[in-house]
Amino acid sequence: MDTVVLDVADVNKNFAGLQALSNVNLKIKEGKTHAVIGPNGAGKSTLLNVCVGRLQPDTGSVTFDGEIITGKKPYEINQAGVARVFQTPEIFADLSVEHNVMVAALAKRDGSFHPHAFRNLVSETAIHDEALAVLEDLGLKRMREMKAESLSRGDKRRLELAMCLIQHPRLLLLDEPTAGMSRHDTNQTIDVLKRIKERGMTKVIIEHDMHVVFSLADWITVLAQGAIIAEGPPEEIRGNPKVQEAYLGGAHE
Amino acid sequence: MMITRSPRHDMMMIGVFALVVLTMPIWLAPFGAAYPDLLQKFVIFGIMAVGYNILFGLTGYLSFGHAAFLGVGSYSAVWMFKLFTMNVIPAVIIGTLMAGVFAVVIGYVCLRRSGIYFSILTLALAQMCYNLAYSVLTPITNGETGLQIRPTDPRIIDAMFLEPTERVPTTTLFGIDMTGYGGFYFCAVALIITFFISVRIFRSPFGLKLRAIKSNQNRLNYTGINTRPYLLIAFVISGMYAGLAGSLLAVTDPLAGAERMQWTASGEIVLMTILGGAGTLFGPILGAWIIKYFENIFSAFNDGRLHEIFSFLPDTLESIAVGISAQFVGEGWHLTLGLMFMLIVIFLPGGLIEGFNRIVARLRPGQARRRAPAVEEKEAS
Incomplete structure (x- = not known):
């Protein structure tokens, strides 16, 4: 049950002096919906880009299904079973x-x-x-x-x-799937994603909308300034004062 | 627009197309264009445009170097005539294959980049071929004089079967002369076959992926498709079409010169495709026909002909009318073509075919909206 599908290990990425990702470790478990949240510029999209081969990490590696995919081309990674x-x-x-x-x-x-x-x-x-x-x-x-x-x-x-x-795909990566959608469309998308979840598809979801995150996620990772500051099941994250301060406090409408 | 059509519909379309091409000597007669020399050009540049459309129309990669393949095809064909036989079959096959080999090399280099960088690379490589033909490669290309057939050429295969003659021999297809209408029908059959192949490519999953490259190459990469080999295949196919067209030019007139490879020749192919409608099946052929018609008929108009046309006007008006319109015909046909091209790019980005489609769409819902489609109609006729 707890097979690790995607394993991001010690990934660092630096853009001309800006540390976009520092020592990020992430394990995505089979069949789970894993949300990555964090304020703008926290490195969420960079993390996703590293996973699909759009960016190469400076150090560290990404392993998918037991195979290292860092350095592979985007189409190879897709053929291996990652869709984005x-x-x-x-x-x-x-x-x-x-x-x-x-x-x-x-x-x-x-x-x-x-x-x-x-x-x-x-x-x-x-x-x-x-x-x-x-x-x-x-x-x-x-x-x-x-x-x-x-x-x-x-x-x-x-x-x-x-x-x-x-x-x-064995792993579906979603980068803000509901950004710019009306509330009605957002709810429809949540329904679709819930249905996919029932079929056991593993998902990583980056999202700003806490309504979406808390209705879907089994596990949440919080990024701030390129580093993971908290990790855990939704209830725990909601109550975490560090997260409140860094992100939730400001963004909760 | 590109809704999947049934294969039967396609076969009917190809049948009609074949009929139109084979009857060109009849229906082009009223336009004064029904002489073999021009008819041959119509079909040969039709082939060229059909091939170019597979690259530019489907993938959106704008090559400025296709004239190089045309030249390679011509030179290879003439060498086949000189060395082996005046029969056109080996010349056409080798001309097409040689262009294919060049296309593999040039395509492999140029397709490392996309967009404007790809265009510039193809332009540079084609100009290189053109300059080499005039300099280092003169032993093969015979430089400015151009490569010609001489009575003294070896023609190994012909020498075994035919009596040697003093005259310069003509190209044949097993005894049928390939310089007049014979040449036209040979090229016409080639056009119909190549058009058939292009329809098949348009309708295939391969064609769909090529159109996806044009639309969003990035998405295609993340959808698990390695775009480079698809692009290379499209590039080589269109290069081989150009090589076929080049060798057919040599078939109808066995003389190859490097001016065929100049960048203006490449530009002309781009004009044909855009004028008719890039990415449509018939557009590029239509564009090729219109440009070749202009080049050969319009450019032959002189003042005498114009005076005839405007003779119904009073004398002073007549001379003014002739004075103005003389700028647009004869030597000035480029001006007319340029204006036409501008109008089409601005008002009909989909080319003449888009104009036709708009007219058909307006006529179809009955008399509901009879606003005169003035601009389109003028350009389309």
Whole structure:
């Protein structure tokens, strides 16, 4: 039960004199939702970028599923089973909603490189059905033929989530999945994430909205100025005076 | 717009396209363009544009060096004529393959960068090829004179089967002369085949991933796809299309010169693609036809012809009208092309095909909105 899926060990990252991460240690356990919170500039996004291969740590290593992934390319890390939702939705804006999801499904099925130059997309019925099922699940099915760029901001985020979910990742990283969403959209997203949680998918979630954090997280890590200042189950974090001071006090509306 | 279409619909579309291409000598006659020399150019640059579109239209990588592949194709084809046989089949195959080899090397280097840096790298490498053709490589390219067929060439295979002649031989396809209409139909068949391949690529998962690269390469990386080999394949395919076009130029006129590789030639291909509509199936071909039509017909208009056109006006008005319009025809056809290009980029970023689509979309819902689509219609006709 307590298998460690992602193990961040002694990671340091320095940006031209600014210590973005200092000696960060993090163990993400299988099937859990792990929230990383902290004030702006605490190094949360940097931590995520180190995990997906966008940034290389100065020292330390990241191990996923028993294998060191530091130094690997982003597409290799994804193929290993890590999917990521970005802070600003990264989608294929020129493609239809359905094609967005199909690209992700093809990447999962065919690996990082497989041309299939002479197969017709129409004959990829299995991929298409899978895409429709995921879109249905996230309430995007009726927009499937729309261009992704014409979706609302909340739907774009949901589409990005759909692209990650269709890959059935072992670990899902979410960078502020509800930022800029209305309360209604936020609650919908929470519902979706809760449903995913029931399926046992491991998640790391970075979030400012405490409502989201406390409704989803099994474990919370608090970052401030690149260092972990507290760690524990939600009830404990809520009562921790150090955290109150560094973060919660100011941000609690 | 790019909703998946059924394969049957595609086959019908290709059939119609084949019919349009093969009947060009008939329907282009009223435009004064139905002579073999120009018809050959229409289809050859059509192939070029179809290939370029696979790179630029799908992946968005703007190459300024495709004329180099055209030149490589031409030189290779002429060398095949000189050394082995005047039969066009080996020339076309080797021309295409040689361009493919060049594309692998140039693509491997240039695709390490994207955006404007990629464009500049391709431009630099193509200019390098052009300059080498004039300097170090003159033994292969024959420098400024250009590579020509001579009666004294060895032509090993032909020498075994045919009587040696004093005359400069012409290119053939197993006895069919490839310089006139024969050449046109040969190139037309090549265009139809290459168009078919391009439709298949557009409709395949490969094509979808290429479009995803254009849309958001970053996302694709985090979606588990290694974009570099996809880009290289697209680059090599389009390079081979250019090599095929180059060798067909040599088939219809067995002479290869380095001016074919100059950057203006590369620029022309970019213009064709954008004018017609990058990323659409027919757009680039349409663009190629329009530019070649302008280059050959419009540029031949002279004052006498203009006086004829404006003869219905009173004398003074006529001379004014001729004086103004003379700037836009003949030598000034570049000016017309430039203006047209500007209008299209500003008002129809999707090219002429977008114009057609808009017109169709307006006509379809019946007479509901009959606002005259003046600008589009003028540009589209």
